[in-house]
Amino acid sequence: MAVVTLLRTWSRIAGRLVSKSLQGQIVQFKLSDIGEGIREVTIKEWYVKEGDTVSQFDSICEVQSDKASVTITSRYDGVIKKLHYNLDDIAYVGKPLVDIETGALKDSEEDVVETPAVSHSEHTHQEIKGQKTLATPAVRRLAMENNIKLSEVVGSGKDGRILKEDILNYLEKQTGAILPPSPKAEIMPSPPKPKDRTIPIPISKPPVFTGKDRTEPIKGFQKAMVKTMSAALKIPHFGYCDEVDLAELVKLREELQPIAFARGVKLTFMPFFLKATSLGLLQFPILNASVDENCQNITYKSSHNIGIAMDTEKGLIVPNVKNVQICSIFEIAAELNRLQKLGSAGQLNATDLTGGTFTLSNIGSIGGTYTKPVILPPEVAVGGLGTIKALPRFNQKGEVYKAQIMNVSWSGDHRIIDGATMSHFSNLWKSYLENPGLMLLDLK
Template sequence: MAAVTRGSFSVFRRLVSQQYRRRCFRLQTFRSVRTLQPLSSTSDRKLQMFSSRTLHTTIMSRGPIVQFKLSDIGEGIMEVTVKEWYVKEGDKVSQFDSICEVQSDKASVTITSRYDGVIKKLYYDVDATALVGKPLVDIETESSSELIQEEDVVETPAMAREEHTHQEIKGHKTQATPAVRRLAMENNIKLSEVVGTGKDGRILKEDILNFLAKQTGAILPPTLFQEIQPPPPAAPAAAAAAARPAATPATLKPPPIAKRVFTGKDVTEPLKGFHKAMVKTMSAALKIPHFGYCDEVDLSRLVSLRSELKSLSESRGVRLSYMPFFIKAASLGLLHFPILNASVDEGCQNITYKASHNIGLAMDTSQGLLVPNVKNVQLLSVFEIAQELNRLQTLGTAGQLGAADLSGGTFTLSNIGSIGGTYAKPVILPPEVAIGAIGKVQILPRFDAAGQVVRAHIMQVSWSADHRIIDGATMCRFSNLWKEYLENPASMVLDLK
C-alpha cells in the first residue's frame, strides 16, 4: 500500500512539474499526460486522468498566450518604427481591433489584432525599431488551443506567402488570409466567385468589399490599401473622409511645423522612416544625369475658367485648385510623348513604356516629403482628379497615406509654388525619367498681341529629365504642348476622353 501511495505521489509531482513548465514556456497546445509512461496501477491511472482534466480546464479558462509577430510587409522591408500604441498591457482586444501604427520607409501601416484576448506584454516603446518576424505583443487568447494552431500572423498590407492558407476550389488554390475568409463567410460570399488582385491572385479585403458593393449596388470610396485601417482615434474622421472623397477647405489643415528646443547640447538621432527612404532614393537619383529646362506660362485664361468652376465644384463637395488642370494637361501631353511616362532598369539596358499615367504630386507633410500619385489620369476627368487629390491631401495631413497611394508612380509634379517658390531644380524619382516643379502664380505686366501692357497671371515651371534616354528637344516639345493646354484651356476639350 505504501508503494502505491509513493507511486501516486510521484505521478502527481510529475504532473504538477509538467504544468509549471508548460505555463512558463507558454506552449500553445496541451499534450495529454497520457503520453507519459504507462502505469501499472489502476489508482495511478485514475489519478492521471483526474489531473489531466483538471489541468486542461485550467488552461482552457485562461487561454494560451500567443506571441503576436510582425509579418513580412513586403518590398524588402525588414524593420519598421513603432509610431503609436493603441493598446496597453491588460487591455482587452477583439479581432480587427487596432493594436499599433508602424512606419516603414514606404508608408504608415496600422496593425490589427488577429485574436480575441488580453494584451499581456508590449515588446517595443514608441519610436523603437521593430523587426520583421519578431514579436510585437503577447496576447492571452480566449479561443481554444486548436484554433490558435491555424496561424500566428498579423494583418499587414502584404502577407508572406507561407503565412496564407489555401483552399482547393474547382481544381485551383484560392489564397486569402483567415481575416479575409471570415469577412467573406459573414457576408455569404464564395471565395471562388471573387477575383483576387493581390500577388499570385491572392484575395484581399478590398476585393471582398468591391464584390459586395457590386452585389448590393453600393458605391465604395477609394480604399487605402489592402489591410490598412485608420487608427481608432481618427476612425470617425477617416470614415467621413472616405465616404466623402472631397474635402472642404475647413478640413484641410496645414501640416504642423516641427520645432526643436535648443538646450545648448548636440543631439544625435538615427534617420528613420521616410527620412531614411529619402536617403536611399536621392542616392539613386544622383546616378542619373539630369537635364533641366525652364519656361513661364500665362495662366490668365485658366484663372478665369477656374473662378467660374470653383463654386460649382464646391457645391459638389470638392475643392478645385489649379493642380487638377496641371495634372490633366500633363497626361494629355504624355499621350504624345510616351517616353516621358517610361522607366528604365538599373543598368539602363531596357526601357518600359507605362500604359497608365500615374502622376505623382510631391507633398510636404509632418512626416516629411511624400509623393502619392493619382492612378490612371488618362481615364479621369478634371473633376475626378480633383476628388482624388482632395482624398490624398486629407490622408497626407492625417499621416494615413497607404503604400498603394505612394507606389506605382510614372511621372511627377512638384508644387513648390504652394510654399512660395518660383524656379527649382527638381530631382527625378527613380525609376521615373522626368519630373516638373511648378512655381507660384504671380500677377506681372506682359505685352499682349497689340503691344499693350496687360495684367497677366504668370507661373514658372522647371523640368528635369533623364538625359540618358531623353534629349532636350523632346522635353522642350512636351513643355510647349503642356503650356499650350494651360494657356488655352478650351483646347483641352478636343482631347479629353
C-alpha cells in the same frame, strides 16, 4: 502585395482556423509582411499595455513604414504579457511584437503566428459569433480602456457602425454617471490696472545658454527620401525651364469654381496641370516610361499615374492620381482632395504612394518661383511648378498688359531623353494651359 490584399487573405485564413485548447499558453505575436518590400517599421503608438485583456480584431499598435501608417490588430482573446518594443523603436517583419497568454489558439498548425496588418486609413471590422461589428480603431480603444465589449453596444452609425457617442452613452447607462458638458470659453474680466509704483532695475547678468545637441535616427518618410535620393543621384539630370501665362486659365477656373463647389469639390489649378501633362504624355510617351537598373530596356507605361509632391508634418510624400488619361478635370480634383486630406492626417495607404509614372512638384504652393526638381526612380521625368505672379508683359502689338506668370522647371533622365524632346513636350503643355480650350479638342 498591397495592404488591402493582405487583409483579405488573412480574413479568408481566419475563416478556416480550427480551435485548439492551450489553456495558459504564451503565444508570440509576430509582425506580418505588410508588402511593398517593407522589412522594418517604427512603433508610433501602443493601444495596449502589459496586463491588458484583448479580443480578436482589437487594435494592438500603430506602426509607420516609409510608405504608410498601419494598424496591427489581434487574432486572439487573451492577456498581454509582454511588449517587445518601446515607442519609436524599429520593429522587424517576422519578429515578435507582443506575447499573449491565450486560452484557445486559433491556428491548429503552429503556436507562433503573424498578425494581420490593417491600413490606417480604413475602418477595422470585427467578427464575433457570426456578427460583424464595425468601429474605427479610436472607438475600439475607447471601449477597451473602459472594459466595454463592442458586441454589447448598439451602433447608431451607417450599417450599424459603432460611434464614439455610442460608447459614451453605453458607459453612462452602465455607471449612471452624467458626462460633463464641453467647457465653454468664459469671458474673464480685465485685470485691474497696476497702481503707480517704482519699477525695479534688473541687475545685468551675462546670458547663459544651456541647450544641448541631440541626435535622432533617420526613419519613416525621411528614411524613404534617403533611399530615393541616393538612387536619383545616379541619374544624369537634364534641366529645362520656361514661363507660362495663365491669364486665360485663371478666368476659366473662376467660372468653374462655383460649379465644383456645388459638387463638393475644391477646384485648384493642379487638376488642369495634371490633365495638360497627361495630354502631353500621349504625344511623348518616353517621358512616361521607366528604365531598368543597367539602362538596357525601356518600359513605356500605359497608365498615367501622376504623382504630386506634398509637404506634410511627417515629411515629403508623393501620392499619385491613378489613370489621369481617362479622368475628367472634376474627377482629378476630387481625387486630389481625397489624397490631400489623407496626406495631412498621415493616413495615406501604400496603394496611394506607389505606382507613380510621372511627378509634378508644386513648390509654388509654398512660395518658390524656381526649382531644380529631382527625378524619382524608376521614373524618367519630373516637373517643378513655381508660384503664380501678376507681372507686366508685352502683347503682339507692343502694348503692356497684366499677365499671370508661372515658371515651370523640367528635369529629364538624359540617358534616354534629349533636350529637343523635353522642349517639345513643354511647349505642348504650355499651349494647353495658355489656351485651356485646346484641351477639349484632345480629350478622349
